[in-house]
Amino acid sequence: xxxxxxxxxxxxxxxxxxxxxxxxxxxxxxxxxxxxxxxxxxxxxxxxxxxxxxxxxxxxxxxxxxxxxxxxxxxxxxxxxxxxxxxxxxxxxxxxxxxxxxxxxxxxxxxxxxxx
Numbered sequence: 046x047x048x049x050x051x052x053x054x055x056x057x058x059x060x061x062x063x064x065x066x067x068x069x070x071x072x073x074x075x076x077x078x079x080x081x082x083x084x085x086x087x088x089x090x091x092x093x094x095x096x097x098x099x100x101x102x103x104x105x106x107x108x109x110x111x112x113x114x115x116x117x118x119x120x121x122x123x124x125x126x127x128x129x130x131x132x133x134x135x136x137x138x139x140x141x142x143x144x145x146x147x148x149x150x151x152x153x154x155x156x157x158x159x160x161x
Contacts (some may be wrong), residue, residue, distance in 0.1 A: 050144040052088050063118060070109045073117060073149075082152030083121045083128070087113050094143040096134040123151035127156070130150045 054060040056072045065085060066073040076084040091105045093099060099107065111130070118124040128151030133140040 048133040048141050048143070049092065052086075052142060052146065053092055056088070056090050065120075066113055068109070070106045071113055073113055080148075081150045081155065083150065084121050085105065085117055085121070085149040086146050087117070087149060088144060090145040093145045095140065096132060096145060099145070100146070114147060114149045117149055121152065127151065129155050138144075 052072075054069075055062045055074060058064075062074045064072060064074050066087075067090075069090070071087055071089055072086040073085055076086050087110050089103070089110065091106060093103060094129065114130055116123070118128050119132070128149060131148040131150065132145065133144075
């Protein structure tokens with residue numbers, strides 16, 4: 046069984062955080078260290094540590110991440126100009142919290158995706 050994370054506590058509001066969206070599958074809130082004018086985290090309510098741990102039964106939840114991202118981008122006023130959706134996997138991918146999450150980032154030009 047995966048270990049509980051800070052995100053699990055935010056979902057249950059044990060750590061009070063203003064939520065932008067929550068339903069039976071996903072929860073969304075602002076990143077505490079925003080990397081752009083608009084930076085929202087969208088997370089599944091089910092603890093899935095990494096993308097490598099996704100199962101077929103998670104497909105509906107993962108699809109919900111995208112439909113909620115679309116909804117929040119529109120509400121944030123960034124849908125028209127564009128935004129980036131980012132999911133990191135494991136250490137080399139830059140994952141810091143081992144509870145998969147999607148970053149919705151926008152509100153300004155973001156530049157190249159990778160600078161290698």
